[in-house]
Amino acid sequence: MGGINQNSDREWIKHRYIGAGLCLVFIFCVLFLRLVYLQIIRGDEYRRLSMTNCVRLKSIKSSRGLIYDRNHNLLVDNRPAFDLTIVLEDAKPLKETLERLAELTGDSCEELTATIKKAGRAAFYKPLVLKRDITRDLLAVIEAHQFDLPGIHIDIEPTRNYIHKKTAAHLIGYLGEINKQELASGKFPNVRSGDPIGRYGVEKSFEQDLQGKRGGHQVEVDVNGRVIKILKTVEPVSGRDLVLTMDLSLQQKAENLLGENDGAVVALDPSNGDVLVMASSPSFDQNDFIGGISSKKWQALRDDPGRPMNNKAIQAEYPPASTYKTITALAGLEEKVIDRNSTFFCPGFYKFGNRRYHCWNKYGHGNLNVVDAIAQSCDVFFYQTGEKLGVDALARYAHGSGLGRLTGIRLAHERPGLIPTSVWKKKRFKEPWQAGETLSISIGQGFNLVTPLQMAVFISAIGNSGTLYRPRLVKSVQDAKGQMIREIEPEITGGLPASKKNLAIVRQGLLEVVHGNRGTARHIRLPGIQIAGKTGTAQVFSRKAGEKFNNEKLKRTLQDHAWFVCYAPAQDPKIAIAVIIEHGEHGSSAAAPVAKGLIHAYLGDPEVPTAVVKDDQAHVE
């Protein structure tokens, strides 16, 4: 770090400092000239603007993207809503203005003042929403009294409109006002305080597409807050439209078939995982959430024992019951503990250790092979298959078939279900696995828990010979002009851990469930369409293995859940369905007819009446 002694150095450095000094002079001249321009040349104009304090902001809300079903039927659009707003700076004298307004709206003056107070230190010049979505009558009254309501404005804002009310409410979702944490998170750069964002369903999952971008005006206003001149405008950008995979008419059909029952229906296209139907009952009206749901309505929804706010298709976990025998059969065949021709004898019970595990048919099924066992849902056959497999082998196949893990559907709150293993039990209960428990597991009772969506994905995979798809909700995203922004491709998440040969055996069994002489769902046959499926009856409370209860005598809330999973046409499936009816008792009588109705509606046969024929014989399983 030497000094600067040489003259040449000194000369050189001097030049650099002179250069820097000249830059400094130049830049300060520019700044000064700018001041002269603003304060002297345009000073009068700005003085005038400042005297009236009259530049206001008017935000223009973008309209949220529309939502269509797979056939381009409109499901969700926007309607104009009239919001009553106030600009405090213009609303003078404030007290009198609020009193007059309170008279007209029927609110108390205190309520209005409270709304203003709640807005906190919002600037004087920003419009503040007093009442959202006022009625046309009130709108007319306000318009008529506009002259003595200075600073009070009506803002027209696009607002969500759910055309088919409760239909597919869980799938489509609803909106809610953004909260402070979400605003602070920086994840919603285009959203302002007070704006709605997707809270549930597709509205939430596809928020970034649906949202659009706010625009705005800077306007000059007069003393009464009336717009004189627009100084600057930025046009809003509409949100993108969604085309769902859901089929509106089929969805409505499913919801009608579910009727008053609590439960869920999921229908998928086995060739690509498209969600054709996702119904959960009871449902709710999404329109109630617009502009904030009233606490009374919210309480009623929350306290409803039918849990209307739960999407039972993905959030409710049920024991899979006999539908699980499909897994046990596949595992048994793959692990070679049984083959196509192995037979077991069913005397109506299976003796294990010193206990008897009953079959649902106390008279016994006699000798049967795997195809008959599936068709007649023989418990004894699967007790023995499961015993030979062991819990962990069984769990491996269940897991490989998509059970006990998320399907990856793009909806929040999906539950994974539960497939027990010996390790899991050790961790959870600090107890070793009991061989007897494997017996319960192998017929789908015990610790097993699945969601209807998982079962739909699984049965789809059986139907399409082994491919597991991620359920697809949205086919494509389009801009407001209908131009494709992006298509969402089907996504394969895995394959069933089974050979084609063994799958064919299981498929034969499933076909006989409906079309065999002794099949448990033979009453839902449709002429011309082969259906392959599996019934199930899930115990709501645990009872001694195999113990029989007279369900009719039990309270409704303790009665069994009814399952039915199926695909059709059996040879080349176009639709796969999972139905659960809570406390529906028997899969065959309660759940299967729902599937039948859907298959008929989807694959169609106008000559056959759609009415569900009740078959007394069906009460056996």
Add this chain to the structure above:
Amino acid sequence: MFDRRLVSNFDWGFLLLIFFICILGLIILYSAVTAGYNGTMLHPLFKKQVVWLSVGFAIMMGCFVVDFKELAKLHFLIYAVCVGLLIATWFVGHTGGGSQRWLVLGPVRIQTSELMKISLIISLASVYADSIDPEGLGFRHLIKPAILCIIPFGLIVIQPDLGTGLLLLLIAGCLTLFAKVEKKVVFILGGAGLCLVPLVWFFGLKDYQKDRILTFLNPERDPLGAGYHIIQSKIAIGSGMLTGKGFLHGTQNALNFLPEQHTDFILSVLAEEWGLVGCAVLLTLYFLLLFWGLNIAYNCRNMFGSLLAMGVTIMIFWQIFINVGMVMGLMPVVGVPLPLVSYGGSSVVTNMVGFGILLNISMRKFNTA
């Protein structure tokens, strides 16, 4: 040991200049925070600023006790400590407005990126002082400075505080150019930079990031946010006309029309209440300050001291220019405070440290060893 020349050489003029700007700053701040304030006491922000300025003065005094040449020896240690603080901010920093910028120590919140500015200037001055050449620095001379810049830049950008990060690069870049770089290097780096811009733009950035940058460059795109601030700021400045509306009589300010009128937009309060005359006074004071800084740099017979003084002057210059340009609508809206006038502790302390270094260099200009 003690050299009496230190006292006789003390730059009283410069100290007085700083003092004047602080007083003017306090008057403007008083007006900015008192508007619409109903309390009977002095506004708490005003009182806090008085405390900060006092602390700043004390730190400034502390800065010229030790010979500035010690800084060259310690530069890497200082640099390492500041980088350490930046990393600490990442882990335990206080989150404000979605980014982690502050390190909280008891009652004090330190914006660590502010300290980094001074530290980087010291390091670069030290590195360039060793390698400076009238022919200009070649590529190999620039490797070390580049590394010294990139590390804090990266740490600040992930906070995220792109504005301060870019300011850091701007200061470092100006100091480097001042230290003189070979023409060849300027052309190659400039050319490469120009080529890189479209590449990053088209392949490196997501739509929303591009959007943010466009709004950053052109606030009028966002008429409800930054654009609104600018138009209100221009009204405030313009309506001041030649002599202003008078102390505490600014209507734009009093009615809360100005956003952040006590921090980034404080110049509009001055312009509204004191008019062109008031602004001219402040700009003149700033001009003198910068010119003085330049002079200190020029008169220092030690290359490190000369570059260090230049670096500090460049830092002060950019803050003034960006803030004034932004408030007048000449520059994009970026959060840069006006030195010694805007409310804010970290800014006051950083600038005072800078002035302390300038005074230090000034009083030791005779000393070439």
